[in-house]
Amino acid sequence: MRTKTRIAKSIFLTFVTIGIIALILAGCEVRIEGEMGDNLSAWNDGAAKQAIIEFVKEVTDKNNPNYVDPADRVATFDNDGTLWAEKPIYFQLYFLLQQVKDQAKNHPEWPEQQPFKAVLEDDRETMKTFQVSDLLNLALASHSGMTQEEFEATTRAFITTAKHPEKDVLFTELVYQPMLELLDYLRDNDFKVFIVSGGGIDFIRAFSEEVYSIPKEHVIGTAIQADFISEEGKSYLKRFPMIVPPIDDKEGKPVNLHRFIGRRPILAFGNSDGDIQMLQYAADGDGLSLCLLLHHDDAAREWAYDRNSSVGHLDKGLAEAKARGWTVVSMKNDFKKVFPSE
């Protein structure tokens, strides 16, 4: 009898222990679920944060009619002005200007040729008159002629050392803390997060993994052509100065994102009129979607601009957001913190 009691006690204690462990594990899960949205700590409580949490809750709840299979949980983000700052000019332009200067020795014709002449002479008055075609010429000329690996190394060197002209920090320090949290929050909820940028695809890939935890294959941008070359037992891709159509801006964004991803996003986040078509494409799919525009209205902590800005011009987007009920995120009111270092 004594022995039986002991055995019974042992079994009882074993079950209690298992029970305690099970409770601890269950507790973990409850805690994780209870935290929903709590890791969006750089966001102020408000309509924008609420809309995000509500949307994620609906599409991830199997019992909700708006439930979306993880395979279809595609979220697309613009880069310049949405994930990091874009003032006074798109950060890639500094790289481009540097590249033109560095490569000038191989181009004796550039000092006499616009738009190169203005760049080499630092002629800001002329540079202010540059059209999109001038910038495209500069980009094509300075971003081609090398191998993919050489271009990546040059970009890495720039992005890890070059400083912003006004704020004395690396460009990569001007990413938005609330957006980093949002990317994590979406991934934690089994979203596939992509960048869809008008900027160069290979430029962004040089820092996307480190800065945004977005793998290179989830970066979509304007691409230039390359040739495959195999010689002397080595093979490489050599970049040549031609755009892969379309340029990844405006109507080009939905075209390119579908080419890369194969489905419509259910969440799209931009900040300028160049993002409207991407948001329309997300909004017009079947099922629930969330479209967001970041409004730069915080001159104290960042910059304030919309209708009258050439960089990040936002005008029609605000009207469309109002008409369609898209979420306008106010940097001033919705961002508790702007940059990670704050």
Added chain:
Amino acid sequence: MRTKTRIAKSIFLTFVTIGIIALILAGCEVRIEGEMGDNLSAWNDGAAKQAIIEFVKEVTDKNNPNYVDPADRVATFDNDGTLWAEKPIYFQLYFLLQQVKDQAKNHPEWPEQQPFKAVLEDDRETMKTFQVSDLLNLALASHSGMTQEEFEATTRAFITTAKHPEKDVLFTELVYQPMLELLDYLRDNDFKVFIVSGGGIDFIRAFSEEVYSIPKEHVIGTAIQADFISEEGKSYLKRFPMIVPPIDDKEGKPVNLHRFIGRRPILAFGNSDGDIQMLQYAADGDGLSLCLLLHHDDAAREWAYDRNSSVGHLDKGLAEAKARGWTVVSMKNDFKKVFPSE
């Protein structure tokens, strides 16, 4: 004293229980590691299977000098003749011929125009003389003019109902069981697995998730252009008859795969001379790589062909494999089972 003993016993039992649970969990891990390569059960033991297991072991072992970070574990697979059969003609061609017939009512000029005339009249003699340019004309004409969603629906309908002309099964039943296992095995070892096919990107995406568990965004192929159209509160992509250069074959494969993925593969698997450049690109990167060619030498269970075949032509590839030590996989000797239904 009795009480203290009891408490001591309780604590002891608790620790024993925790120990047992820990052992069970540890046992699971040991079991999983012990299974390395065991889930390649449709492969015969031999040099090919051994090369795969050895390669995966090296690149996933942190203490091995050939260790590769998961972010860089990119594996690329050709589709036709590598993941599924391709005889007597590429399966997409049946779809294309069907599409031409279905769309003929909207093209009164086709019955008088080659290559359409031959397709509509089922004139096999003329069809045998088709050049690549003829097939491209047929593909561009029959795969454009509709929205992306309409094209996907048509493709889905075909792929889920159309039967192979010689074997009375769906085309998707002619995937290779050893390759399905290899895809799983690589993913289990944190590889990112991509298809890189000369075939149409949207055609393959219509079944890649279901058949290969490869998400649409991991499918790379020949793409055609599209326009973004927004009208009456709806927006969609309309396909138009122009290739996005380059065609995803031969030199085009490394160009396109890098455009989509942003890095070189460390493992590349093909079956024809159209895959050589993709394998070269993988082989010529830094670090360890594994290049494989499937050799169709099994007339009894599948088809036997190489140098004299127009479909899946393999000649230079065999020479290059010999010279570079690439792994030639013999369907006859290395595949224990060919198709899942066997």
